Amino acid sequence: MTADFVLHALKKYNMLEKGGTVVVGLSGGADSVCLTHALWSIKDELDLTLVAAHVNHGIRGGEAQRDEDFCKAFCEKYGIEFKVLKADIPALSRQQGLGEEECGRKVRYEFFSSLAGENGKIATAHNLNDNAETLLFNLTRGTALKGAGGIPPVRDNIIRPLILTPREEIESYCADNSLSFITDSTNLKNEYTRNKIRNIIIPQLKEINSDAVSALAGFCEYAREDSGFLESLADEKYASVVNENVIDEAEFSVLPNSLKRRVAARYLSALTDKDVLSKHIDALIQLAGSNSALETVDGIKLKSKDGRIFIQKDNAEPFSVDIKAESGEYSFLYGRAKVAVYDTKDLQNFNKQLLDNSIDCDKIGKVLKLRSRQEGDKITLAKRGVTKTLKKLFIEDKIPEEKRNSVAVLADGDSVVWVQGYGVSKSFKANAYSNKIMSIIIEEKVSDEHNAK
Structure with a gap:
């Protein structure tokens, strides 16, 4: 033979x-x-x-x-x-x-x-x-x-x-x-x-x-041929459904079940080396449009929200440090706060934009808190003249939920004085008649997701 x-x-x-x-x-x-x-x-x-x-x-x-x-x-x-x-x-x-x-x-x-x-x-x-x-x-x-x-x-x-x-x-x-x-x-x-x-x-x-x-x-052999054909169709659909590990729920939901399962399997397989089982695929399909969260293969957390499915990262750890109403630098979990205090004689060197973003020291205590957001925090932004909760502001500006605790909030007791990226509250804003003013600049830690500002 x-x-x-x-x-x-x-x-x-x-x-x-x-x-x-x-x-x-x-x-x-x-x-x-x-x-x-x-x-x-x-x-x-x-x-x-x-x-x-x-x-x-x-x-x-x-x-x-x-x-x-x-x-x-x-x-x-x-x-x-x-x-x-x-x-x-x-x-x-x-x-x-x-x-x-x-x-x-x-x-x-x-x-x-x-x-x-x-x-x-x-x-x-x-x-x-x-x-x-x-x-x-x-x-x-x-x-x-x-x-x-x-x-x-x-x-x-x-x-x-x-x-x-x-x-x-x-x-x-x-x-x-x-x-x-x-x-x-x-x-x-x-x-x-x-x-x-x-x-x-x-x-x-x-x-x-x-x-x-x-x-x-x-x-x-017949099954492999049919599977190969369906996989080629799934390749085409995957490109329109998934972008940077985010699933478009509208595109995903209209797929035939045979393609939906393949797109779901491919999505999960791209996230882990662990075996993706039928139960993981079924759970991902059910997650679409539910506005809920899911822990799937390898402990990966996915969330359905605003028409998208995305990886839900752990929330940033809250922080709190004391800040004195005087010039100095203060390190905190996500960077460094540079505080500068100016007397009346220095105000002539301030342009209007800088003045509009500064704090009137006569309106605050001697020791403040630089911290993460807290439930019920709200601010009346000087430029907008509208009072909003920080939660609503962060949602409107699409700040990812897992990053919201890293946004620096300067507070005097229960009152929000200043918020990183938004500026000073109208109630604490300095003006041309202020005797002493304070500015604060945040330098974020350099990481894979943040660059120094």
């Missing part, structure tokens, strides 16, 4: 170009032995640089070392470059808070990627049966169309040249080419979900349809 089945998959899914590097994951099992040998047999035809990579997970004691020794001997026999990584997966999984299976997969692909480099390909030995089993696993656990697509033949630089090949043909290839292989003892234990599907469910399905595996895998 030749490697034509591998060539067929490589061509159908455009997996490889001639002259490239392929890192093949070699565990020592029938699938990976078959794939490694098949790629070795066609490497000259395709001008491939072939590297076999093996990970000793440190889980099965003597069996793990046996597997490593087998893979090394196999590669020496066929002159294949062999790379091995020894990893203590149980210890790593505890350190990283991951299950051993997930941790092992992460370690394997990181190792494979390090060998493949930027332009190389990673070949894994997933086959037709694996695809059918993955479909059943995903459907049982709960999935949408993307999960119904099973294992993609190509994902980024990862290729699966056996994805069209049933396990029976793989074993026939090994027999025809006198290839020995080893069997992982855990594959025989039905306490693992995948093994239950492989050893119990699939045989039952074959009693209904002897070609059940091919039928299931064929469905996966």
